[in-house]
Amino acid sequence: MKDSPTKVVLHPNPKMLLQIAIEPEILQVHGDAPHPGHGVFGEVRCPVCAGRMHGHGWRTRSFFDTMDQGVPVWVHRCICPVCRLTYTLLPAWVHALKRYSMETIRKVLCHRISRGCFSGKLGVQRSLQRSWWSGFLRRMQASGNRPEQAVLLDACHKIGQTMASPPGVWALRRREDLVAWWHSRPPSHQRLPAVVCGRLYQAFRQEAYTQP
Numbered sequence: 592m593k594d595s596p597t598k599v600v601l602h603p604n605p606k607m608l609l610q611i612a613i614e615p616e617i618l619q620v621h622g623d624a625p626h627p628g629h630g631v632f633g634e635v636r637c638p639v640c641a642g643r644m645h646g647h648g649w650r651t652r653s654f655f656d657t658m659d660q661g662v663p664v665w666v667h668r669c670i671c672p673v674c675r676l677t678y679t680l681l682p683a684w685v686h687a688l689k690r691y692s693m694e695t696i697r698k699v700l701c702h703r704i705s706r707g708c709f710s711g712k713l714g715v716q717r718s719l720q721r722s723w724w725s726g727f728l729r730r731m732q733a734s735g736n737r738p739e740q741a742v743l744l745d746a747c748h749k750i751g752q753t754m755a756s757p758p759g760v761w762a763l764r765r766r767e768d769l770v771a772w773w774h775s776r777p778p779s780h781q782r783l784p785a786v787v788c789g790r791l792y793q794a795f796r797q798e799a800y801t802q803p
């Protein structure tokens with residue numbers, strides 16, 4: 592479990608996914624201990640309007656780390672009182688659209704590239720591995736990469752949230768693009784769950800996202 596760069600992933604239908612890096616220990620569920628306070632995330636700002644977001648509830652969810660180990664974590668939601676956007680804060684080692692760690696996804700894809708088959712030892716169903724693999728290949732082809740083993744392996748080692756997502760999910764690299772998208776499709780609280788993990792506010796100030 593480790594930090595990954597801040598990233599913003601946008602789904603076209605429209606579902607927005609953002610990511611924030613948070614100390615993993617803070618969000619882990621420990622027995623009957625209550626969830627942490629909203630303040631553990633610091634001041635969370637809305638990526639669209641930069642308004643201060645409010646806490647909007649907690650729930651627990653298990654994510655699979657490597658070797659099929661379910662890790663229960665606290666998942667917190669925030670809401671922007673202005674845009675009515677709802678965000679879910681997730682640990683950065685988790686993939687925003689899957690219930691698996693980025694490391695597991697990386698291992699599955701690397702195994703397929705180097706061995707030419709899917710692994711039976713990574714705790715992920717083969718049908719799921721096949722689906723990840725086909726999405727990864729389509730993304731590689733769409734970005735003009737040659738399907739050579741060395742090229743695929745290199746991309747796999749550097750894989751981030753967007754590349755590990757199904758085709759059709761892409762990264763927003765500039766705040767202006769996010770704002771333009773929001774204005775083009777005014778979201779409602781009900782239909783726009785978003786995922787935030789990570790130093791979002793800082794990333795927006797830099798107006799650059801490091802996620803490939």
Ligand SMILES: [Zn+2]
Pocket residue numbers: 637638639640641642671672673674675676
């Ligand atoms: Zn807002």
